[in-house]
Amino acid sequence: MAAPTPTVGEALVTMLEQAGVDTVFGIPGVHTIELYRGLAASSIRHITPRHEQGAGFMADGYARVTGRPGVCFVITGPGLTNTLTAMAQARADSIPMLVLSGVNATTTLGKGRGHLHELPDQAALARTVALWSHTLTDPAQLGEVLQKAFAIMTGGRPGPVHIEIPTDVMKLPAADMTFKMPETAQPRPSPADLATAARMCTEAKRPAILIGGGANHLGDGISRFAEALGAPVISTTNARGIMSGHPLDVPASPSLDCVRKLLAASDLVLALGTEFGPTDYDMYEDGGFTLPANLIRVDIAPDQLSRGPQPALAIKAGLGAFIDDMLANGDISKHLPAENGADRAQSVRELAKAEIGEAYRGHVDLLQDIWQALPEATLVGDSTQLVYAGNMYVEAPRQAAWFNSATGFGTLGYAAPAAIGAALGHPGRPAIALLGDGGFQFTLAELGSARDCGADVAFLVWNNEGYREIETSMTASDITPIGVTPSAPDFSMIASAYGLASRRVTSSAEIISALKELPRPCLIEYLDTGSA
Structure with missing residues (x-):
């Protein structure tokens, strides 16, 4: 039959x-x-x-x-x-x-x-x-x-x-069951664009590179290209960790004044796979982000090249193809890189840490302590205090070890389910969901999903009893705060109801201890009464 x-x-x-x-x-x-x-x-x-x-x-x-x-x-x-x-x-x-x-x-x-x-x-x-x-x-x-x-x-x-x-x-009968993945090739830069880009790079004495999410999974090529130019590399939120630990790495927001000064003092900036979104480049909406006229933009999407800062040279190409072709260029391979690139990068790293302020430095120290305790961890964030700080400055240990929804579209309720997806995508790498008490309630029930699939996730709830960032903004705008203090449940009891281990803590040291000691999935609630 x-x-x-x-x-x-x-x-x-x-x-x-x-x-x-x-x-x-x-x-x-x-x-x-x-x-x-x-x-x-x-x-x-x-x-x-x-x-x-x-x-x-x-x-x-x-x-x-x-x-x-x-x-x-x-x-x-x-x-x-x-x-x-x-x-x-x-x-x-x-x-x-x-x-x-x-x-x-x-x-x-x-x-x-x-x-x-x-x-x-x-x-x-x-x-x-x-x-x-x-x-x-x-x-x-x-x-x-x-x-x-x-x-x-x-x-x-x-x-x-x-x-x-x-x-x-x-329900209909299928005609065929075979499938072959399509073969796609990145568009390559034209020979003329490559020649012009190589000339601009070899003539530059103080080059700098901006990388966005389009540079993900291209870390080795980005590093070699930056070394060939002697160029500091500034990473946006979605590019953090691509240059992890490299002397040319600047893991700081272009919204910071010190980063902007580095770019303004550069005689060439290459913007690679970044759309120049305001939540990365003008977070404080002061209009102070500017670039030198000598700008090269490389993007696979032609419509992006016509938006934002207008470059001296716009190159429609896959970023991997562009980097490969540039590294193969004879003029680049023989070029002597700028000698002060690493010094410029180190100076801006130090200035950025100072500029973000004491409160944010404390948050960043905690983030670095988490990676010290759990080196393989992926930190996945919502819009909350730790995430705001890390987006300004954080040294992620590798590509895709730091990402969140606090830039761009800016959804709440992202971190809990996205952390589950990240943990399932990379078995052996725990995911830490960085959550505010308000935003967590958007997707609180995903604790049950984590339990069902045994996800290697710790849900770190930063509880400041409401939407503190919005409350602060309303007060600064002389608006009486309203609607910013939604009641939070007893998170530990909810975790227990789902069968998850939990702990309530009041210090950074206790957070680290809980991350080391609790079986995952687990929930850690940090009671924050002093953050602005």
Whole structure:
């Protein structure tokens, strides 16, 4: 007897396996159960969050540490709308994410008859944040559509992609079960642009480099290129740790005055894979960030090259391709690097530590102590005191050991699920979720998800009894603070209810002890009554 023909849902799971997907994050529902038909027999691990926003944030954290797309299964309607916030954060930070959702049966689409989970145009809604959204109606096109999705996520500036499958199409027989990952090549810089860039670099006496999230996973090339020029390398939040421990590393925000002075005194600045977002370059909104006229910008996305500071030379190219070609350039290879690069970098590191102030220095010291105690840890942050300090200055031990949602799109509720995704993406590397008591309540239930999958995560709650940063801003603007003191639960009791170990602490030393001693997943609540 012949085996039954696989359905579209079963074929999808098989193709994801062939694409190297090992984990999907999602909450099954009546509109996605056909996607789950082949999942139990596959090699893919399924992680169930407590909310679809958590699924998206878990996929985000997983993608950041692995460099591979995070994958979500979400239901029609509210499942997708719950995921949109996470997709928007991924879009802002260029994180590859594949969101696979159901949609109502093809005969009902656009009819507005009030079917379960119905939206006027679900794909159009997804397109507001996705790089691409597609409705699969022909089973024969499944492999082609999936190939295009991976090509978009990996062939240019990464971001979220959405594929929706009508509930009736999920059940149809699949035409094919084979899938081949698309071959994508980074666009290379033109010979003319390379020649001009090499000339500008060899003529510079005081070069500097700015790197953003587009430089992730290119640490070796960035280091060799910086050494060839003798250029200090300033890393934005999403690039921290790429140059870890290197004498040319400046792990400080371009919003700091000392970093701005370094750039202003440079006779050449190369901006590599950075969009010049205000939350990195003008955090205090003082308009004081400027660059010298001799600016080279390199970005894989041409639209980014036309935004923000206008360069003397704009190069559309994959950053890895640009660095490889520059290092292979004869003029660069024979060039004598600037002799004072390391001294300039060290001076700015020292000035930055002084400029951030005593309170932030204390927070940064704690962050460095955490890595001293747990060298393999990944620190994943929400918008909270420790994260604000670290974004100004922190020496992360490696790429993707420090990331958060306090810049760019700026979601709350990010750190808890994203830390779970990071821990699952890199087994053996514990993740520390840095949380405020207010923001943690957005996704507090993900404690249960961590328990279910045994995630190697410590949830560090910085409890200052409300939205202290917003309260301070309201007071500074002569606005009577209101709405900034939401009640916090007894976090230890909630952790206990989920079966997690917990400890309440009042000092940095106690935080470190708890991180060393408590079995993970665990919760540590720090009671902060003095932070501004």
